[in-house]
Amino acid sequence: xxxxxxxxxxxxxxxxxxxxxxxxxxxxxxxxxxxxxxxxxxxxxxxxxxxxxxxxxxxxxxxxxxxxxxxxxxxxxxxxxxxxxxxxxxxxxxxxxxxxxxxxxxxxxxxxxxxxxxxxxxxxxxxxxxxxxxxxxxxxxxxxxxxxxxxxxxxxxxxxxxxxx
Numbered sequence: 624x625x626x627x628x629x630x631x632x633x634x635x636x637x638x639x640x641x642x643x644x645x646x647x648x649x650x651x652x653x654x655x656x657x658x659x660x661x662x663x664x665x666x667x668x669x670x671x672x673x674x675x676x677x678x679x680x681x682x683x684x685x686x687x688x689x690x691x692x693x694x695x696x697x698x699x700x701x702x703x704x705x706x707x708x709x710x711x712x713x714x715x716x717x718x719x720x721x722x723x724x725x726x727x728x729x730x731x732x733x734x735x736x737x738x739x740x741x742x743x744x745x746x747x748x749x750x751x752x753x754x755x756x757x758x759x760x761x762x763x764x765x766x767x768x769x770x771x772x773x774x775x776x777x778x779x780x781x782x783x784x785x786x787x788x
Contacts, residue, residue: 624636625741628774629776634745634775635746636741637738638738641741641769647670647765647766652728652730653729653730653731669701669760669762670700670702672756672757672760674758675687675706676706676752677706677708678716682776682777682778686778686779688722690725694725697788700788703725704726706727707729707730707731707734707752742754742771755775757780759784
């Protein structure tokens with residue numbers, strides 16, 4: 624369990640994050656067209672997992688915009704933006720913002736991705752949503768970088784995440 628903050632107030636997550644050097648766990652997440660994506664769909668690609676509470680908050684929206692800009696420059700890399708938002712909300716946001724270089728995935732059905740990776744918020748006003756986490760993995764799915772943002776309203780360290788690619 625990690626202790627993070629929301630507006631300076633402590634909140635907790637469900638467990639421990641994966642460790643650098645470990646392999647990404649398989650997942651089943653819902654794409655904007657309501658089909659299911661799994662880790663194998665991105666085989667052979669470097670991955671940046673941009674995980675956040677909701678696309679409809681300023682910080683989360685900013686992270687999607689920033690990764691959309693960077694993703695166009697990244698060789699053999701896919702940026703996955705993962706939240707518990709409905710796929711319709713993710714699609715609406717990206718359409719309105721002209722975001723085309725990231726893949727939005729939703730964990731809305733069971734929250735199993737958040738639980739399995741120890742990043743689900745378990746108390747406070749955002750209980751049930753994902754904490755703000757960046758995970759970067761190589762083409763073999765080995766985790767190269769992980770950051771859980773200590774204050775959920777803060778942006779992650781984009782440069783540190785992209786530097787390991």
